[in-house]
Amino acid sequence: xxxxxxxxxxxxxxxxxxFGKYAGPLTQIDWRGLAAPHQRSRLWQHFHHKxxxxxxxxxxxxFCGIAIVDVGWTNTAFAYAFDxxxxxxxxxxxxxxxxGLSATLNGIASFAxxxxxxxxxx
Numbered sequence: 001x002x003x004x005x006x007x008x009x010x011x012x013x014x015x016x017x018x019f020g021k022y023a024g025p026l027t028q029i030d031w032r033g034l035a036a037p038h039q040r041s042r043l044w045q046h047f048h049h050k051x052x053x054x055x056x057x058x059x060x061x062x063f064c065g066i067a068i069v070d071v072g073w074t075n076t077a078f079a080y081a082f083d084x085x086x087x088x089x090x091x092x093x094x095x096x097x098x099x100g101l102s103a104t105l106n107g108i109a110s111f112a113x114x115x116x117x118x119x120x121x122x
Contacts (some may be wrong), residue, residue, distance in 0.1 A: 075103035
């Protein structure tokens with residue numbers, strides 16, 4: 001079975017959701033054009049829409065994870081490096097940020113569109 005290419009957006013032109021199975025990533029995730037009855041106010045979207053960028057890098061020896069997370073009412077960034085053979089953490093970092101100020105993520109599936117700025121220490 002061959003899957004159709006992923007649509008450009010999660011929403012169709014009429015505001016309905018492009019449900020289905022697709023090959024490849026979505027290039028735009030933006031719920032602002034969602035049609036009734038699922039349409040929500042910008043305030044509701046701000047406090048309910050969660051998004052993040054996560055990258056994992058793995059070799060036989062090391063596993064690294066890096067993320068920027070925005071959950072609306074707060075955001076955070078973290079990174080870690082784990083020694084798979086010794087079963088121990090080599091390094092880790094975590095920092096919380098100020099909502100709307102520390103993390104910037106948009107609806108384009110690319111790390112080039114994400115930014116983290118120093119916030120509070122954990």
